[in-house]
Amino acid sequence: MNDTSASSEAILAPRHHPATIALHWVTLLLILLGLTAVFTRELFDEKPARAFLLAVHRNSGLLVLIMVAIRLLLRWPLGVGAVNNYLQTRLRIASALGHAALYLLLLALPLVGWLLSNAHGQAVQLFGVLPLPTLTERDRDFADQLGLIHVDLAWALLALAASHALAALWHHYRRGDAVLISMLPRKGRRSVATPL
Numbered sequence: 001m002n003d004t005s006a007s008s009e010a011i012l013a014p015r016h017h018p019a020t021i022a023l024h025w026v027t028l029l030l031i032l033l034g035l036t037a038v039f040t041r042e043l044f045d046e047k048p049a050r051a052f053l054l055a056v057h058r059n060s061g062l063l064v065l066i067m068v069a070i071r072l073l074l075r076w077p078l079g080v081g082a083v084n085n086y087l088q089t090r091l092r093i094a095s096a097l098g099h100a101a102l103y104l105l106l107l108a109l110p111l112v113g114w115l116l117s118n119a120h121g122q123a124v125q126l127f128g129v130l131p132l133p134t135l136t137e138r139d140r141d142f143a144d145q146l147g148l149i150h151v152d153l154a155w156a157l158l159a160l161a162a163s164h165a166l167a168a169l170w171h172h173y174r175r176g177d178a179v180l181i182s183m184l185p186r187k188g189r190r191s192v193a194t195p196l
């Protein structure tokens with residue numbers, strides 16, 4: 001791509017709504033925070049530090065659940081699906097399937113984590129003040145199974161998110177389209193979703 005087309009793309013590129021962009025990147029930061037907390041926990045033997053890091057993990061995971069619920073509710077009003085609808089049908093189908101799988105995992109993971117905590121006999125509270133309903137009785141065997149499922153889902157999310165990020169980079173560097181640009185926070189007015 002030459003400089004002229006790159007700069008005209010920067011001006012004409014369709015962009016997601018700022019709220020969509022904010023929700024997307026805040027969700028990513030929360031996932032990274034939750035993972036950092038749960039893995040850092042392995043480095044500590046002291047109970048208070050482990051309890052604090054697990055609380056950070058649970059709260060960031062619950063916030064992911066809230067963010068995803070908001071994203072799904074606002075998807076249509078914010079016109080998320082219309083932004084990159086100039087792409088060929090096969091690319092649109094592939095990205096819709098990938099995004100649907102990401103949403104499913106983003107919903108399932110925190111819910112399984114919540115169930116897992118309850119099955120361990122621990123009530124879940126948002127920020128330590130808002131008690132959430134208990135979804136299941138204390139049950140050690142069930143907790144063990146849920147623990148395995150939770151970790152498998154986490155690896156599936158990481159693998160899918162990595163492919164998703166690579167796909168975004170492929171759009172930008174190989175296809176030279178505006179898909180990645182559409183999700184990047186930038187100053188200035190939001191342009192309309194016009195085919196490039």
Ligand code: HEM
Binds near residue numbers: 106109
């Ligand atoms: C996007 C959200 C989430 C991700 C990516 C995630 C990921 C993970 C991972 C990778 C582990 C395993 C860590 C290890 O092997 O030591 C883990 C453990 C755990 N997670 Fe989550 N989790 C999420 C949300 C939640 C939520 C919302 C809760 C509870 C409300 C939760 C509760 C737990 C518990 C209780 C453990 C077991 C900790 C232990 O005793 O070792 N998770 N999570």
Ligand code: HEM
Binds near residue numbers: 028
């Ligand atoms: C844990 C990491 C991530 C998750 C869970 C995630 C999730 C999602 C989801 C669910 C969508 C679909 C929005 C919709 O159509 O409703 C999306 C869109 C998008 N994501 Fe991510 N994402 C992650 C990381 C990244 C990274 C690292 C990049 C860039 C390198 C990226 C770039 C994009 C782009 C460009 C779009 C817009 C696609 C389009 O408009 O067709 N994402 N992301």
